Amino acid sequence: MNSSAAQVTRRSAVALAARTVGVVFLLVGVLGFVPGITSNIGDLTFASHHSEAMLLGLFQVSVLHNVVHLLFGVLGIAAGRGNTGAIRYLVWGGVVYLVLGVYGVLVPHGSPANFVPVNGADNVLHFGLGIGMVALGLILGRRKNLHAATA
Numbered sequence: 001m002n003s004s005a006a007q008v009t010r011r012s013a014v015a016l017a018a019r020t021v022g023v024v025f026l027l028v029g030v031l032g033f034v035p036g037i038t039s040n041i042g043d044l045t046f047a048s049h050h051s052e053a054m055l056l057g058l059f060q061v062s063v064l065h066n067v068v069h070l071l072f073g074v075l076g077i078a079a080g081r082g083n084t085g086a087i088r089y090l091v092w093g094g095v096v097y098l099v100l101g102v103y104g105v106l107v108p109h110g111s112p113a114n115f116v117p118v119n120g121a122d123n124v125l126h127f128g129l130g131i132g133m134v135a136l137g138l139i140l141g142r143r144k145n146l147h148a149a150t151a
Contacts, residue, residue, distance in 0.1 A: 014140035018086035021093075021133060022076020029069030032061045049114040060119040068116075083141075090137030098130030 032055050035041040043052035047064035055061045072093060079089030100116070104123035107113045118126070 014083055014086045014090070014137070015080045017080075017136045017140055018076050018089045019080030020076075021090065021136070022073045022078075022080060024073070025069045025076060026073030028055070029066045029071075029073055031055060032066035032069065047115045047117070049110055049112065049117045051117050058121045059125065060117050060122060062117055065116055065118075087137045087141035090133045091141075094130045094133030094135075094137065096130075097126045097133060101126035101130055 031037045032053070033041075033044075037056065038044070038061060039054045039057050040052040043050075045051040045053075045062050047062050051060060051062040051065075053061050076089055076093070079085035100118070101123050103116070104114075104118035104120075104126060107118075109117070109119055
């Protein structure tokens, strides 16, 4: 593979990762409104710990929570159009999810401050997403930069 083709492959990897993450967020955001996939859909509130809707019967969701997923999805797809945007989306989006994980651990689940809302399963998922997104952004971004430096 010549250096030009390798650079395109590396660029495509980070862009593909951002677009893939974006599509998954879009899917999760939509599924958060689908009865059957989300249990207790009649108890879906805009925002607050009072929302009893549970995506896949596990993750507490609200309209706000679903809209945030939809927005992250759109951002990921848009950011995946280029290298720099994809890296920024993955790293900074991952940081946002790590902060959300910390928020979920520090704020009592029955508290009015839990306006997103999140539960224990959400916290684990948010930490996993945060770590995964940051890792993808740094690893795939570094590969591209290392290749560019040696080309």
